[in-house]
Amino acid sequence: MENLAMTLGPDNGFMRVKNPTQRSLLRILDFALRHRVAAAPLVEQLAFEHQGAESTTLRQVAYMLASDVSTISALEQTRGAVDETTLLALRLAEETGTLAETYELCLREDSDARFRVDDPTYSPSSQLLQRALGILTACFVLTFLAMFIIPTFAKMFEEFGLSLPGFTLLMIVLFDRFGFLLLLFTLAIIAWLVVFALWLRDWQWQPWKPAYPKRPTSVRLRALLALVVGSGRPVAAAMETLTKFQTSSAIRNRLVAARQSMRNGEDPWLAMANQNLLRRQEAESLRLAPDDSTQRWLLQQAAVSGAHRYESVCGILLQSVSFLLLLILASVVGATSIGFFMVLCELISALT
Template identity: 35%
Template structure:
């Protein structure tokens, strides 16, 4: 049996480390070419900065200056905020210590992990479904608002002139729309205040959370990326303790950083590394037991990659089901409102026709 079928290719989890941002992928590709040619990438990064311009170009120019001054690539990237995603920074840091830079660069720019999102975005990327539902609500809101602002007042005046009473369902609709409008604008004001407070007083970026303003970029949870990063360490043949020590210093989530530091201390005292990761809630008990009985580091690296893919797939399925449920409930709500408006207007028209007849 071929060993390629049982061992991970290049010991790098291509699918989950792949970057989706175009400037970041271009930068990593430039670093890969420079690494293969054993050249300083400063000049190429500077030329790449001219291609993008704006804040991205400024960050790349800063990176080029650091590289020109002789700063190692991993250090220069870490000293340039926002130049790469946190998972990419940690992967390059680990790769520079394990001697797997070429493989890691290729994993970061791989298309393998992004194919499913482009071919079946409704399953892999539920944000597209939210976008469709939101767009539908906006269109319906404008139509209903136009009817309630311009058409319903006209009907009210007509009924007053003819001395008629509006149908009860129409009166209820007008009352709810007026009260709903008051609450709607009040809610917008509260949301704007919260957003401004978040921007001005809590400006620290939270890359461990999904950012709806960057919907076009794939979001892989830190817990999933951590398994992919551990696979790099294990697949390189280095002791897991050294990888835990590195990650405990550079991981971007404080809680995970503390857990990794605690695991590292326990491993240095002679405890089983996989059991310590399970006790710190980084792995489950079953996952740690499977890794403990693995025959070799290659098998452990493959298993870590498989666990990362499995976690990501389960999360995608949960988000897909949640999105479908919210979309269905939203459609029912929208259908109920539209039906209410149609019935109210229909009763108004029938009442007017009956009065004129």
């Protein structure tokens, strides 16, 4: 780890791979690189330890490695072998000769614990799903009450020759007229849960598997730039790799424009700032930095700051939406409870 710190420096856990299957694959590739042995048989053996799509992915990687395809190309051509950020980091490392050190960064255990979004339990997507499931349960209960329980009470009062309390009668009228909206809202939540779960899993239906949250594209870009600067490679030279293998079309177009500006003689950092890839203040600081280590530190701090901003914004939005939905549900449930309580009181007084 000391050699790693001297070569690339700490990355605050941004390069750490969290998926267990991907970590196992990278660990085998790292072992094969360091001991100069063939990786294909080892990956094939790893495939036997998995089932389903994971086994298929590993077998495809093993097949391509056995066909004399380079390690990074095999990972690139196999969908789901590694995530986009890891693939870009490994591609850059292959070009700069720091592949072993980058493997070590991807496999490190001491990720930055300051970011709660790294934990699937505390990620905004997981918390939002928990809120949605709670709302779904409440909607099911209210729909059941509106469709079965309230009509039963109405018939009971009619048989006893009693008149319903005014508030309860108002609730029945509202349920009769607008109850279908509650049913539509419930169906909309179910549809949203399905779509959101598919989106988290890259549109592959595997709800039994955990979803590992991704950092924002801007944060990942800064972390990759810090990796480039730490390896000693000029940023302008690495822009071609970042552009070629960037999956986000919006970021790729900005990188293309920034690279064209660099070719026209513009400072690399200012060119990226002009394309909104970096903040203007960040670009000025990077341009005036005295050496590569200072630039790497600035980029890492910018990534940390961006991750904190993302976590704060997600937290505020999550709490605001949760509070609003909780307030609406509390009002509906409270009104329904009062209506039923008044019905029970009326029945008890009539029987006594």
